[in-house]
Amino acid sequence: VDGRPRINQWRAMSEVPAKTPESEAMSKALKKYGFNFVGPTICYAFMQAVGMVNDHMVDCFCHPNNRTTIATR
Template structure:
């Protein structure tokens, strides 16, 4: 029997696996959160499946999203990345990952003592917001929490982190559970809490 999934999931096996195994699962690892935030920024103006299909290429091109390495990328590296057919070859988007890595290293490196995960999770009080949307038409594009996150990230020097991108990021990393109530995962996630 076919699983009932959120309506945004198409027939693509990769998309279904992403929905079933990744989307909406709480992520607490700082580097993984950084990677997801950067990937969501790459989505701007594109469909998520486009970025999802290129995720391994991004990981290879951007040192597995290690901000300490990316922060040292120079103009020559940018030019090299712009020749990489495996990623979105948009100068602003390539530079945004480097800019975000530098902001991360300035504010969240081990030497600074601040924790990116704790910072990100502070926008939802440290635990996922569980919504009860019956259909995707009820799901907002942004929320006061994503607006606050966007504003705070921009103040720290991050970019491609508008409130809509931040909300997509919050959904992806489980800060909010936006699986619709008819989705098989919604019941699973509720049972795990009890």
């Protein structure tokens, strides 16, 4: 998103959205070009899978804020 991954700071799974305005825009654009089965939730899952957004919980070892801590142990 904007050329860099969005690093979210979620503390609970209930905070993670199923869709965002960006995923809704992606869905509309893909449907305009004839794609099927590309709703905003599918598009957001794609954005997570390819690294456009990072939705790891802040206490997860995969969250970027925790990577340096683990690497220095």
